Amino acid sequence: MKRYSVTTFVLVVLALVFYPPQFSKSGGALGQRRRTRNPPSQTPKKTAVDYSRFSHATKEHTEACKTCHQSPTANSVKVRGFPDVADFPDHNACVSCHRQQFFKGVQPIICTDCHTKTSTRDDERWEFRNPKRPQQFTIEFPHDKHQDVIASLRLRPATSVRGFIKSAHAADDRTRKYNNCTICHAHPRAPVAPPGGWTDGFVPAADTFKSAPTGHDMCFNCHWQGQEPTRQNCAGCHKLLTAPYVRVESPKRYSMKFRHEGGGANHIAECTTCHINITKASSLSGLKPDVPITSCATTSCHNNPAKHEEIFGELAQLDKDKQFVCSYCHTSNVGKLDAPPSHYLAVERQPLKRTDLK
Incomplete structure (x- = not known):
């Protein structure tokens, strides 16, 4: 048995020495390599397009707005009361690119972008702009430029004012409205309740919030055709967002109990007396019309020992009870x-946190 093993070993060595081409480096005989099969190539599937959700971010939809939109639309005076863009583009704006989708089936899904029903007998459309759809644009409104223009109008003769802006908006020398914020923010608007209801059940009065422009009526007084951006240059104000958003109609305010008209005579003043940051703003993006506490905590207002010491008084209550909820200006979610720190500094005290109190 031992001799047989030695003989086998010698034969293997001789074979490797005299016939090396017959074996591969891996030890296997040549000609017996495994065949590797390449997997069949797979073409990546294209993402299905949802034609019921029109997107301005699509490359083909990024041309000038007037390519599809008309200004003014035929229904604008009836719907808005003045020449405006008050309707969706006509069918030819869609068919020029989407003829296949436009005539696909009995009820083409692409029709639901504009129409409430996909029927040849019903031409009813959604309100333009459809409030149920996320907004795809933000508005860049430079308060600083408009404030400068309005202020400069006060120095011109009345005739030039009427030539530039409607006489209803002309500055009145008998009033102290130097920046004329009330041209756009004139009337109070009833606040919309937040989804979870009003905090503490406190419902703000109708005159708590000033109105804000929601259309082109204020803009077109100047920007119809003479002053850029005109009605044909939508991109001058409307900037496409990277991600659409749903607008929240309910107001967000830290001092929910403050009222412009109902807070006494001291609150009826030129807007920029308190809103000192607005006239510096070059865009509505990220704009917060916050009023610095220093505007409230002057010796003639809410830091007056003889009349009002609301800030000092509530901080004193907080010193006694760290669970105290400030309620003169705020609802409990803020109070x-x-x-x-600005509140403490306004009454010349070192800032404290509730955890610092005993």
Whole structure:
């Protein structure tokens, strides 16, 4: 048995020495390599397009707005009361690119972008702009430029004012409205309740919030055709967003109990007396019309020992009870938070947190 093993070993060595081409480096005989099969190539599937959701971000939809939209639309005076863009583009704006989708089936899904029903007998359309759809644009409105223009009009003769802006908006020398914020923010608007209801059940009065422009009626007084951006240059104000958003109609305010008209005679003043940051803003993006606490905590207002000491008084209550909820200006969702350092500094005190109190 031992001799047989030695003989086998010698034969293997001789074979490797005299016949090396017959074996591969891996030890296997040549000609016996495994065949590797390449997997069949797969073409990546294209993402299905949802034609019921029109997107301005699509490359083909990024041309100038007037390519599809008309200004004014035929129904604008009836719907808005003035020449405006008040309707969706006509069918030819869609068919020029989407003829296949436009005539696909009895009820083409692409029709639901504009129409409430997909029927040849019903031409009813959604309100333009459809409030149920996310907004795809933001508005860049430069308060700083408009404030400068309005202020400069006060120095011109009345005739030039009427030539530039409607006489109803002309500055009245008998009033102290130097920046004329009330041209656009004139009337109070009833606030819309947030989804979860009003905090503490406190419903703000109708005159709590000023109105804000929701259309082109204010803009077209100047920007119809003479002053850029005109009605044909939508992109001058409307900037496409990277991600659409749903607008929240309910107001967000830290001092929910403040009222412009109902807070006494001291609150009826030139807007920029308190809103000192607005006239510097070059865009509505990220704009917060916050009023610095220093506007409230002057010796003639809410830091007056003889009349009003609301800020000092509530901070004193907080010193006694760290669970105290400030309620003169705020509802409990804000009043239970730490008082901002600005409140302490306004009454010449070192800022404290509730955790610092005993």
